[in-house]
Amino acid sequence: MTTTEKQNQPVKMWGGRFAETTAASVEAFTASIHYDARLYRHDINGSRAHAKMLAKQELISNDERDQILSGLNEIEAEIDANTFVFRPELEDIHMNIEKTLVEKIGPAGAKLHTARSRNDQVALDVRLYLREESRRLIALLTDLQRAFVTQARENLGAIMPGYTHLQRAQPVLVSHHLLAYYEMFGRDKDRLNDGLKRINVLPLGSAALAGTGLPIDRDFVAKELDFPSVSANSMDSVGDRDFAVEFLAAASLIQLHLSRLSEELVLWSSEEFRFVQLADAYCTGSSIMPQKKNPDIPELIRGKSGRVVGNLMTLLTILKGLPLTYNRDLQEDKEPIFDTVDTVSQSVSIAAELMANLSFNQERLLDCTHGGYMTATDLADYLVRKQIPFREAHAIVGRTVAYCIKENKELPDLTIEELRQFSATIDEDVFPLLTITGSMESRRSQGGTGIERVREALQLAEQNLGSN
Ligand code: ARG
Numbered sequence: 112m113t114t115t116e117k118q119n120q121p122v123k124m125w126g127g128r129f130a131e132t133t134a135a136s137v138e139a140f141t142a143s144i145h146y147d148a149r150l151y152r153h154d155i156n157g158s159r160a161h162a163k164m165l166a167k168q169e170l171i172s173n174d175e176r177d178q179i180l181s182g183l184n185e186i187e188a189e190i191d192a193n194t195f196v197f198r199p200e201l202e203d204i205h206m207n208i209e210k211t212l213v214e215k216i217g218p219a220g221a222k223l224h225t226a227r228s229r230n231d232q233v234a235l236d237v238r239l240y241l242r243e244e245s246r247r248l249i250a251l252l253t254d255l256q257r258a259f260v261t262q263a264r265e266n267l268g269a270i271m272p273g274y275t276h277l278q279r280a281q282p283v284l285v286s287h288h289l290l291a292y293y294e295m296f297g298r299d300k301d302r303l304n305d306g307l308k309r310i311n312v313l314p315l316g317s318a319a320l321a322g323t324g325l326p327i328d329r330d331f332v333a334k335e336l337d338f339p340s341v342s343a344n345s346m347d348s349v350g351d352r353d354f355a356v357e358f359l360a361a362a363s364l365i366q367l368h369l370s371r372l373s374e375e376l377v378l379w380s381s382e383e384f385r386f387v388q389l390a391d392a393y394c395t396g397s398s399i400m401p402q403k404k405n406p407d408i409p410e411l412i413r414g415k416s417g418r419v420v421g422n423l424m425t426l427l428t429i430l431k432g433l434p435l436t437y438n439r440d441l442q443e444d445k446e447p448i449f450d451t452v453d454t455v456s457q458s459v460s461i462a463a464e465l466m467a468n469l470s471f472n473q474e475r476l477l478d479c480t481h482g483g484y485m486t487a488t489d490l491a492d493y494l495v496r497k498q499i500p501f502r503e504a505h506a507i508v509g510r511t512v513a514y515c516i517k518e519n520k521e522l523p524d525l526t527i528e529e530l531r532q533f534s535a536t537i538d539e540d541v542f543p544l545l546t547i548t549g550s551m552e553s554r555r556s557q558g559g560t561g562i563e564r565v566r567e568a569l570q571l572a573e574q575n576l577g578s579n
Contacts, residue, residue: 124206124224133200142199143442149449150204151190153239155183157232157315158208158223160335165225168326175219182216183208203442204236205229226327228319230349230437235315237444239336241358242310244452245303251459252296252303252365253576258466259296260572263289267569268562270547271386271476272485279483282547285471286569287560293572295368302361309354313338317345320436350436352426352444359423359447362455366412366419369458373409376465380406385475390468393461408465412458419454422447477547484512486522486550493544497536507533 123133159180166176186208189195201207206229213220263286273283313336316322316329322345329341342348379386389406397403425447429440487508494504511533515522523545530537543549555561558568 122200124201124210138200138202141202141439143203143445144197144199144201144207146449147204147236147442147445148190148197148207150236150240150445151208152187153236153243154204154208154232155187156239156336157235158183160332161227161315162223163335164328164331165222167331168328170225170325170327171219171222175222178216178219179212179223182212182220185215186211203229203233205232226318226323226325227315228317228349230319231315231317231345233441234317234349234351235313235336237352237355237448238310238312238314241355241448242307244456245307245310245358248362248365248452248456248459249300249303251456251463252300255459255463255466256293256296256572257576258463259289259293260569260576262286262466262469262471263293263565263569264573266471266473267566269471269473269476270480270551272479272483273560279479279485281488281560282480282485282551283560284551284562284565285473285476287565290565290568290572292368292372296365297575299361299365299368302364303358306354306357306361309357311338311340312348312354313341314348314351317342317348320346320349346436350433350438350441352430352441355444355448356423356426356430359419359426359451362451363416363420363423365455366416366458369462370413370416372462373413376409376469377406377413385472386479387472388470389465390470393465393468408461412462415454415458419451422451480547482521484515484522486545486547487512489544489550489553490522490541492553493541494534494536497534499534499536 123129162171162176162179162183165171166173171179186195195211197207198210201210209220209224212223266285266289269285270282271285271288272279273281273288313329313333315332315336316327333339333341376387376389378384380389389404389408391404393408394404395407397405426444429443433440490511491501491504491508494507495501499507511522511525511530514520514529514533515525523542527537527539530541544553552561555564558564
């Protein structure tokens with residue numbers, strides 16, 4: 112660069128119209144480089160595609176394109192190697208990279224920002240980032256589902272109490288309970304996949320807000336960056352963060368599902384339940400009570416749902432009331448997005464490890480299905496099969512249970528005479544149904560806990576995961 116060219120280059124990329132230098136307090140307040148540096152690969156990839164397009168459209172020469180590309184390679188390698196010096200006075204990742212490029216290669220570098228604004232640039236970077244992270248998260252969720260399916264296979268046949276209102280309700284297969292989580296995390300993957308449709312739209316080429324007068328080729332850039340489509344409205348594209356809200360909402364549901372699982376693990380591993388044992392490697396001790404083995408991992412996962420849901424609220428609140436188009440408020444989207452990606456990814460992968468290393472106390476689980484009149488509904492169903500209207504059957508069984516409580520008996524302990532006091536339609540064939548295994552056997556409805564149904568569901572899940 113010649114001396115005059117250097118004089119024409121203010122420190123700030125936008126410094127031309129300013130007579131005074133920026134106040135230090137303002138630099139500190141506006142800088143985002145300490146967190147958006149994380150977008151460097153996406154920013155550089157976007158710039159590569161943009162430079163190729165500029166050359167194809169003859170807005171820069173092929174030689175300038177090549178200089179830009181090798182400058183960007185160098186910068187990427189320096190950031191990878193941790194030798195790149197980030198300058199807070201250059202605000203953000205976009206300007207840190209661009210300024211360094213200009214310093215490295217001179218005037219060709221100064222052409223990179225042709226027909227581009229940081230507004231469409233940052234929108235692109237966030238989309239590229241969330242596209243990658245959504246896919247990564249989907250893969251992590253598949254690993255988590257695999258842990259549930261493996262446990263469901265290993266514990267197939269084991270019976271436990273199913274709960275409503277945290278009161279023992281009806282016996283279920285342990286595998287049925289486990290496969291419920293398989294379904295939840297499956298929906299989470301569907302949501303991320305669906306969100307990807309909206310993430311996967313190219314905003315670049317919208318420029319500041321109104322498009323550009325220069326002859327760019329957005330379809331070319333879309334192809335380069337593997338976007339199936341190009342955004343339709345430049346004003347919408349630079350101000351839109353709906354796709355990020357959707358991601359944070361999907362991530363919140365993932366964390367909520369993990370939190371519900373965690374709550375069960377905390378309860379189940381307690382002395383009161385003794386349903387499961389968490390592996391020692393996944394528990395921590397107490398600094399004062401030597402006997403303790405605490406479920407800190409599920410507790411932390413549960414606790415972290417606060418920040419994940421909070422991040423969703425943060426972004427919603429940032430967007431509420433923003434006039435079109437880009438406003439600097441949007442810079443505040445990144446920390447909640449990054450924090451959610453980190454928190455949820457970490458939680459999903461540790462939950463998968465936790466589940467893979469969990470052991471079920473099958474004997475204790477079965478014990479807990481005795482008592483609590485858990486086959487009462489089966490008795491009601493039996494009466495229904497004898498043509499008694501369900502409501503009436505419900506009342507009959509209610510009276511039978513009240514009798515059992517008074518006599519301190521379980522339903523299968525009753526004699527046929529005792530049962531007939533409540534309904535003359537009851538015959539000997541009722542007894543198998545009143546046992547836990549009989550009850551389990553009878554739940555053959557689609558999606559029910561009957562062993563055949565669960566076996567099918569498990570097979571299907573294994574098939575699905577195999578093909579993932
Ligand atoms: N750091 C900014 C952000 O994250 C980049 C866009 C800035 N654009 C601007 N016109 N000031 O949103």
